[in-house]
Amino acid sequence: xxxxxxxxxxxxxxxxxxxxxxxxxxxxxxxxxxxxxxxxxxxxxxxxxxxxxxxxxxxxxxxxxxxxxxxxxxxxxxxxxxxxxxxxxxxxxxxxxxxxxxxxxxxxxxxxxxxxxxxxxxxxxxxxxxxxxxxxxxxxxxxxxxxxxxxxxxxxxxxxxxxxxxxxxxxxxxxxxxxxxxxxxxxxxxxxxxxxxxxxxxxxxxxxxxxxxxxxxxxxxxxxxxxxxxxxxxxxxxxxxxxxxxxxxxxxxxxxxxxxxxxxxxxxxxxxxxxxxxxxxxxxxxxxxxxxxxxxxxxxxxxxxxxxxxxxxxxxxxxxxxxxxxxxxxxxxxxxxxxxxxxxxxxxxxxxxxxxxxxxxxxxxxxxxxxxxxxxxxxxxxxxxxxxxxxxxxxxxxxxxxxxxxxxxxxxxxxxxxxxxxxxxxxxxxxxxxxxxxxxxxxxxxxxxxxxxxxxxxxxxxxxxxxxxxxxxxxxxxxxxxxxxxxxxxxxxxxxxxxxxxxxxxxxxxxxxxxxxxxxxxxxxxxxxxxxxxxxx
Numbered sequence: 001x002x003x004x005x006x007x008x009x010x011x012x013x014x015x016x017x018x019x020x021x022x023x024x025x026x027x028x029x030x031x032x033x034x035x036x037x038x039x040x041x042x043x044x045x046x047x048x049x050x051x052x053x054x055x056x057x058x059x060x061x062x063x064x065x066x067x068x069x070x071x072x073x074x075x076x077x078x079x080x081x082x083x084x085x086x087x088x089x090x091x092x093x094x095x096x097x098x099x100x101x102x103x104x105x106x107x108x109x110x111x112x113x114x115x116x117x118x119x120x121x122x123x124x125x126x127x128x129x130x131x132x133x134x135x136x137x138x139x140x141x142x143x144x145x146x147x148x149x150x151x152x153x154x155x156x157x158x159x160x161x162x163x164x165x166x167x168x169x170x171x172x173x174x175x176x177x178x179x180x181x182x183x184x185x186x187x188x189x190x191x192x193x194x195x196x197x198x199x200x201x202x203x204x205x206x207x208x209x210x211x212x213x214x215x216x217x218x219x220x221x222x223x224x225x226x227x228x229x230x231x232x233x234x235x236x237x238x239x240x241x242x243x244x245x246x247x248x249x250x251x252x253x254x255x256x257x258x259x260x261x262x263x264x265x266x267x268x269x270x271x272x273x274x275x276x277x278x279x280x281x282x283x284x285x286x287x288x289x290x291x292x293x294x295x296x297x298x299x300x301x302x303x304x305x306x307x308x309x310x311x312x313x314x315x316x317x318x319x320x321x322x323x324x325x326x327x328x329x330x331x332x333x334x335x336x337x338x339x340x341x342x343x344x345x346x347x348x349x350x351x352x353x354x355x356x357x358x359x360x361x362x363x364x365x366x367x368x369x370x371x372x373x374x375x376x377x378x379x380x381x382x383x384x385x386x387x388x389x390x391x392x393x394x395x396x397x398x399x400x401x402x403x404x405x406x407x408x409x410x411x412x413x414x415x416x417x418x419x420x421x422x423x424x425x426x427x428x429x430x431x432x433x434x435x436x437x438x439x440x441x442x443x444x445x446x447x448x449x450x451x452x453x454x455x456x457x458x459x460x461x462x463x464x465x466x467x468x469x470x471x472x473x474x475x476x477x478x479x480x481x482x483x484x485x486x487x488x489x490x491x492x493x494x495x496x497x498x499x500x501x502x503x504x505x506x507x508x509x510x511x512x513x514x515x516x517x518x519x520x521x522x523x524x525x526x527x528x529x530x531x532x533x534x535x536x537x
Contacts, residue, residue, distance in 0.1 A: 007068050008052045009082040009132050012092075015045050016099075017125035020118040031113025035106065038117035042103045042124065046096040053089060062086065062491045064134065064199070072138075077188065077196055081135040086492030087263055088131040090337055090485060091256055095127040097474075098252040098344045101467050102245040105348055108355070109157070109243075116157060123149040123249065130257050136184040136196040136265075143180060146254065147173055150238075150246065158241040165234075165241035172234040176224035179217045180261075186214055187269070202269045215273035218266055219280075225258035228318070229288045232311050236299075239307040240360065244351020247303065251310050252344035256336045259317045263329070267321065267496055271503035278322040278500075279411070282419050285318030289426035296433040302350050302360045305437055306343070309386060312426050313339045313394075319423060320401040324504060326490075326497040328404025333489050335401055338385075338393035338478060345382040345471040349375060352464050353441065362440040369442030375460045376442045378468040383438055385475045387431040392479035398427065400482075410504060 019041040028034045056066055064083035072080045084092065102120065109116050122145070129142030147170060155166035188196045191204050206214075224231040239247050262281075267274050292311035299305040313335070320332025350360070352375055357365050369376040385392040388399075402423070406416055460468070478485045 008056065009066055009068050009084065010080070012045065012049055012052065013082060013125055013129045013132060015048070015125070016041060016121040016128075020121035020125075023114050023118040023121075026114060028114065031110060031117075034114050034117050035103075035109070038103050038106075038121060039100075041121060042100040045124065046100045049093065049096045053084070053093070057084065057089060059086070059487055060491060062495045067134070069134075076137070077194055078137045079135045079197065081138060081197060082132040083134045084132060086489035087260065087333070087496075090333065090488045091131045091253075091260055092128055093488075094256070094337055094340050095124070095131065095253045097470070098248055098340065099124045099127065101344070101348070101470055102248045102252075104463065105245040105248065105351065105467055106243070107463060111157065116153070119149040119153055120245070123153075127249075127253050127257075131260060134198045136188060136198065136201065138196075139198075140177070140180050140184055143257065144174075144177055146257075147177070150250065150254070153246045154238060154242045157243045157246070160241075161237070162241045165237040168234045169238045172224050172231065176221040176231075179221035183214050183217045183221070183265075186210075186217075198264070198269070206270070206272075208272055211270045211273035212276060215266055215270045215277055218261065218270075219277065222258040222261045222266075223284070225261075226255060226314050226317070227258075227311060228284050228315075229291050229311070232288070232292070235311060236304045236307040239310075239347070240301050240303045244348055244354065247347035247351070248344040251307075251347055252340040255310065255314060256340055259314070259321075259332065259336045262321055263332075263496060267329075267500055271500045272507060274500050275504040275507050278324065278504075279415070280322075281318045282322040282405070282415075285315040285322070286419055286422040288312060288315035288318070289423050293426045293429035293433065296429075297436075300362055302353070302362055302365070302437070302441065303347065304360075305362075305433065306346050306350060309346075309430070309434065310339065310343050312430070313343075313386070315426065316398055316401045316423070319405055319419065323401075323405040324408045324410045324497065324501050325404045326494040327400060327407060329493040329497045330486060330490060331397060331400030331402075331404045333493060334393075334478075334482065334485060335397035337485055338397040338475070341471050341475050341478075342382060342385045342394055345468060345475070346379070346386065348464075348467055348471070349379045349382060352460055352468075353379075356458055362437065365441045366444040367442070372442070372459045374465065376438075378460065378465070378472070379442070380438060381472055382468075382475075383434045385472075385479070387434050388427060390479075391476065393475045393482075393485075394479075396479055396482045410501075 023034055023037065026034050026037065058065065062085065064085050067083040070080040072078045103117065106116065106120065126142050126146035130139060130146065133139040133142055151166050151170045154169060155162050158165060184196060187201050188194055190206060190210065195201065227235050238250060242250060289312045292308045296305050296308035299308060316335050317332045320328045320335060323329065353365065353368065354360055356372065359365065385394045388395040402420060406420060
């Protein structure tokens with residue numbers, strides 16, 4: 001039994017960052033020593049993470065566990081406050097797995113390797129800090145700490161348009177972060193007490209106009225990161241120019257921070273406002289799904305097509321969060337986990353293909369299936385998971401979201417039918433743009449090959465096959481036995497869904513009308529000019 005007296009969460013949060021500090025002192029110009037050092041730190045961090053949670057975490061409890069609070073900057077009320085619950089646990093483990101595999105995927109980095117791996121470890125710490133922080137200011141600081149390494153990793157090791165993509169990334173995400181900081185101070189100074197602690201903020205009683213304003217502010221901030229249409233344009237550019245290991249973390253972990261923020265802050269702390277915004281989330285989710293699925297067809301760049309696929313799949317998270325049912329919220333979390341694994345696998349495999357072909361243009365890759373049969377097999381498995389093939393995690397995540405939303409007794413039958421019907425278009429389009437991607441990359445004949453197959457040494461290497469398999473195993477495992485993932489957060493998602501349902505019920509019985517134009521329902525639903533509560537039975 002591991003000692004519960006040690007500040008395990010603090011150790012887990014700071015270990016990669018502290019381990020990154022001596023990297024510049026390592027005498028290693030070619031990067032051979034530093035890559036083993038960084039991989040050792042990542043493996044140690046992930047192993048420690050698994051052991052600590054296995055020994056000290058209880059799946060049956062919905063409250064925060066392993067709470068650690070230390071006064072940091074008392075003059076501004078900033079505390080080093082960390083805790084874990086069912087919402088943060090699976091995402092912390094997801095971060096650990098993907099970050100470790102991303103460092104292993106960076107084996108061929110030769111340009112400034114010490115800086116590269118130091119930034120990767122710093123980003124590792126920031127991810128863990130975001131999911132474990134229980135102080136709003138600390139949450140914001142960790143959120144910002146993650147932006148700097150991503151910007152540098154893209155701008156230094158990216159493709160030809162890396163500076164444009166990195167600048168666009170930092171402008172969009174930093175602008176969104178401003179709204180997080182404004183919301184943090186507004187909530188902290190509301191009422192008689194000043195606090196940034198999440199539990200204390202959730203216990204405050206806010207006026208409905210204040211909740212609606214803060215909810216909208218945070219939805220804008222998290223919508224940039226998720227991303228939600230029309231704040232999504234930075235993502236395809238970032239993915240197309242970022243190195244494959246950075247894309248793995250960007251799609252596998254960083255997008256999930258926004259989904260986590262929507263549940264942790266918007267739903268848990270502002271449940272009354274959620275009753276008004278939930279239909280908006282459903283509409284935004286459907287728009288993202290349909291728009292991104294259709295736009296994916298026009299992409300000839302492999303990573304841009306996968307980026308738009310990510311936008312579409314994250315739209316299902318919004319629909320799940322709008323459902324008012326434990327099954328819907330559970331489906332949203334499961335979709336985040338599933339997409340994190342699947343997207344990391346596909347972006348890694350796109351990097352494997354790029355290292356061989358030195359292009360992301362799918363037309364120029366044509367016929368790679370003959371030269372790279374093992375890569376083709378892994379890519380096919382990842383694509384099938386992404387298009388929600390039964391027996392894989394993608395199917396379980398999306399079907400849970402659909403069932404959770406249709407089971408809701410809050411919305412009218414017409415509204416549910418419209419949302420589900422439009423979202424189903426994305427489900428239908430996913431196999432088309434993903435299978436056509438496989439056809440264009442791996443089938444046909446590449447004229448550059450002059451009719452001859454490339455040697456088998458060109459195919460995926462054992463190290464790369466291990467990375468792909470390490471992601472596909474949990475994808476299939478969750479698809480066959482979803483409880484391996486859902487048992488970590490079911491108690492928590494039930495609590496969150498119950499809380500927002502109670503708020504909706506109370507508002508339905510004692511309606512509070514807010515005279516703001518932004519809260520009227522679009523006429524496409526046939527309920528023109530009515531308040532959001534009119535969507536609720």
